[in-house]
Every structure is written in C-alpha cells, then in structure tokens.
Amino acid sequence: MKARVHVMLKDAVLDPQGEAVRHALATLGFAGVERVRQGKVIDLDLAVADRAAAAAELRAMCEKLLANTVIEKYEIEIL
Amino acid sequence: MKAAVITFPGSNCDRDLAEGFAIAGAQVERVWHKQTELPPGTDIVGIPGGFSYGDYLRCGAIAAQSPVARAIRDFAGRGGHVLGICNGFQVLTEMGLLPGALMRNAGLKFICKPVTLRVATADCVFCAGYAPGAEVVFPVAHHDGNYTINAEGLARLQGEDQVAFRYGANPNGSTDDIAGVLSANRRVLGMMPHPERAVEAAQGGTDGSALFRALAGMMARV
Numbered sequence: 001m002k003a004r005v006h007v008m009l010k011d012a013v014l015d016p017q018g019e020a021v022r023h024a025l026a027t028l029g030f031a032g033v034e035r036v037r038q039g040k041v042i043d044l045d046l047a048v049a050d051r052a053a054a055a056a057e058l059r060a061m062c063e064k065l066l067a068n069t070v071i072e073k074y075e076i077e078i079l
Numbered sequence: 080m081k082a083a084v085i086t087f088p089g090s091n092c093d094r095d096l097a098e099g100f101a102i103a104g105a106q107v108e109r110v111w112h113k114q115t116e117l118p119p120g121t122d123i124v125g126i127p128g129g130f131s132y133g134d135y136l137r138c139g140a141i142a143a144q145s146p147v148a149r150a151i152r153d154f155a156g157r158g159g160h161v162l163g164i165c166n167g168f169q170v171l172t173e174m175g176l177l178p179g180a181l182m183r184n185a186g187l188k189f190i191c192k193p194v195t196l197r198v199a200t201a202d203c204v205f206c207a208g209y210a211p212g213a214e215v216v217f218p219v220a221h222h223d224g225n226y227t228i229n230a231e232g233l234a235r236l237q238g239e240d241q242v243a244f245r246y247g248a249n250p251n252g253s254t255d256d257i258a259g260v261l262s263a264n265r266r267v268l269g270m271m272p273h274p275e276r277a278v279e280a281a282q283g284g285t286d287g288s289a290l291f292r293a294l295a296g297m298m299a300r301v
Contacts, residue, residue: 070178
C-alpha cells in the first residue's frame with residue numbers, strides 16, 4: 001500500500017523560508033504571490049494491506065517521527 | 080564527576096565537549112549512540128553539537144530515536160543531569176525533554192561567530208559559576224537555532240525561571256531572545272551556543288570554563 005504524508009508548519013508559525021521563496025518569485029517577475037509556505041512530502045510503501053491498520057500506523061509514524069507536532073501539522077493520504 | 084558524552088553519526092563537537100568536561104576534572108566516557116546503557120555511575124550526560132544523521136528530516140529528530148536516547152530519557156527521569164549543546168539542544172527538544180523547538184534561523188543564514196549572552200537565572204547548577212545577569216561570550220555555529228515556543232509555553236518558561244541564557248543581540252530570531260532553557264527540574268540544560276568552545280585561551284575566550292567547573296563542583300559534593 002502506498003501512502004503520502006504532507007508535513008507543513010502550523011499556521012501560527014512563521015516560515016522565513018517560504019518568505020524567501022516568495023521574494024524570489026517576485027524577483028523573477030511573478031507578481032501577485034501573496035503568501036508562500038513550504039513543507040515536506042514523504043512517500044511510503046507499506047507492506048500492510050488493511051487500510052485502517054495502515055492509517056493507524058501512519059498516524060503513529062507522524063506523531064513519533066515524521067512531524068514535530070510542536071511546530072508542524074500533517075495530513076495522511078492513502079494512495 | 081563522571082560525564083558521558085554521546086556520539087551520533089554526524090556529531091562533530093563530541094571531542095570538544097569531552098575536553099570541556101575533562102579540563103574541569105571530570106572522568107569522561109565517550110558513548111556510541113547504539114549503546115542501550117549509560118556507563119555505571121554517570122553523573123551527567125553531554126549531548127554534543129554537530130550534524131547528527133545529516134540533519135535529515137529535522138535536526139536531531141533521528142538521533143532522538145537512537146538506542147541511547149531511551150537510556151538518556153530514563154536517566155533524566157531519575158533526576159540525572161543532561162547538557163545538550165547546539166545539535167544536543169535540538170535532540171533534547173525532539174525527545175520532549177525540553178519544551179519548544181529549534182527552527183531555521185530567521186535570517187536564513189548559517190551563523191558562525193562569538194555572541195554575547197546574559198545569564199538569565201540565578202538558580203541553576205550550570206550557571207552557578209556566573210554572577211546573576213553576567214555577560215558571557217560563547218561562539219555560535221548554527222543554521223537552525225531559532226528557538227520557538229507557543230505563548231503558553233513561553234509564559235511557563237518565564238514564570239518558572241527556566242530561561243538559562245538570553246542573547247544580547249538576537250542572531251537568529253529566537254523567541255524572547257532565548258539561547259538556552261532548563262527543564263522543569265532544572266537538571267537538563269539545552270543551549271545553542273558552545274561553552275565548550277570557550278574553555279581555553281587558545282579558543283579566544285574562557286567564559287565556558289565556569290559552566291563546567293560549576294558542574295564538577297556540584298557533583299563533587301554529592
């Protein structure tokens with residue numbers, strides 16, 4: 001089973017790297033980009049076949065390692 | 080004082096940290112991250128700076144899951160002292176032994192220079208060698224030293240006098256200019272600047288000696 005985890009900074013957390021990307025886009029002539037936030041995508045190939053079991057495992061993986069829940073939020077997609 | 084200095088794959092300040100302890104008279108053992116037990120009689124664990132696991136995923140995130148991390152957690156849970164410097168501070172926040180998180184420097188650059196800090200608490204064995212409010216100079220060398228904590232956590236840190244050091248001129252955007260924090264039991268210290276790089280005149284300063292000597296002095300009385 002394939003899964004995709006999206007990890008982003010929580011909305012309340014400042015993202016200077018996203019800001020740097022926004023400035024660079026403006027420099028390149030892309031006007032009207034009001035906000036950029038950047039995060040991570042982590043793709044996993046799991047041996048488990050059961051969707052519910054996979055979802056539970058992925059949540060545990062996110063809480064324990066893939067995301068730092070002090071500053072990050074995550075979304076899990078079973079592909 | 081018996082110090083255990085941990086080495087993760089990618090740690091590079093472990094020797095300097097071991098030296099810092101040794102110069103203060105400690106017996107130092109170097110511990111590889113795969114060890115599941117700390118040396119018997121360990122008084123203090125030192126988690127050094129560097130780039131453990133290449134900063135993959137997040138700085139300190141994977142090191143925080145190393146076999147030795149459980150031993151460190153148990154040790155801290157029993158009241159053991161832990162000093163985490165730079166990457167070590169990152170590991171401690173990833174382990175949840177210290178609150179908050181270290182993020183990319185606000186200016187986005189790697190900063191490598193001596194900085195002036197103020198000792199922010201009078202009640203801490205690590206700072207006992209400094210007058211309260213003393214100014215000290217330690218080098219910083221980091222890309223991800225921006226200490227971040229939510230309003231509630233910050234209020235708690237301030238209310239409980241858990242901020243150990245503050246930057247004089249904040250180089251990285253850290254909340255409340257925080258350079259180092261203590262755990263609730265005041266026995267775990269995490270700090271981004273490197274006191275172990277200021278223990279010999281040849282390093283350009285010796286303000287760090289007082290930190291290691293204070294630890295050695297306290298342990299000797301135990």
